[in-house]
Amino acid sequence: MRIGELARRTGVSERSLRYYEQQGLLAARRTAGGHREYPEAAVDRVVHIQELYAAGLHSRTIYKILPCMQDADGSPSEIATPLLVEELTAERERIDRMITDLLRSREVLDEVIVTASGQPASEVA
């Protein structure tokens, strides 16, 4: 399929798809005229990429992870080096911290909402 369809089907802009290619995350054959031609599996791959971006990973890290992921093409083509596993574990801890922070943030925000919406200062016990 071509880039427009891939963009439509994944909800990712054409701009971003080209960027992913530039970062080595997404390959495409080219037509004689230079247009990108994607296989079906590209949809899954883009979904994977999005999931990893959503986790706050940088494209360089995603670049290293992708070969180790299972996708529609089948089994992962590479096994992670111990160094990569260590890096991923560190990322996991970062995500844990973010979750913790966000839970805390939500509490703070709730407190603000209560303070701000319901109670004039005179009503505070």
Added chain:
Amino acid sequence: MRIGELARRTGVSERSLRYYEQQGLLAARRTAGGHREYPEAAVDRVVHIQELYAAGLHSRTIYKILPCMQDADGSPSEIATPLLVEELTAERERIDRMITDLLRSREVLDEVIVTASGQPASEVA
């Protein structure tokens, strides 16, 4: 206290403290020579600001919230408008979504870690 001490005590850079002032988040009296002079309560205020930044709020939103928060100075000086409460509720939902997304991201990452660390493709059932 002066900016250096406030920075040290809050862990926020002087650059950021000046930026907060520029955004209207943090006020300071000035000495005759133009140096910023902060009250004790500034420490709490900066902590509040950090908490809100950590929640992913923009300075403009924080600007609107701060007067509604309780700090070392005592009770909030203003009650939020219904519009602001609505905005904060939207922010809360955004945080909820982020948490959900991160939990999902963590799962994905765990899957990658398992796939990547333990099992060569030949071992996959």
Added chain:
DNA sequence: GTGGAAGCTAACATTGATGTCAGGTTCAAG
């Protein structure tokens, strides 16, 4: 009053994924 630490302003740089525009080429249906 002096010297060095600490502050001041202003301006520019950074980050990183994505938006947007310009100016051209290719594709495919009629």
Added chain:
DNA sequence: CTTGAACCTGACATCAATGTTAGCTTCCAC
């Protein structure tokens, strides 16, 4: 062949908080 949609590259813009630098001023302990 033609035409309009789709695509190409390359460059510049964006966001927002913060880092960094330069050049100058103030503060304060001696």
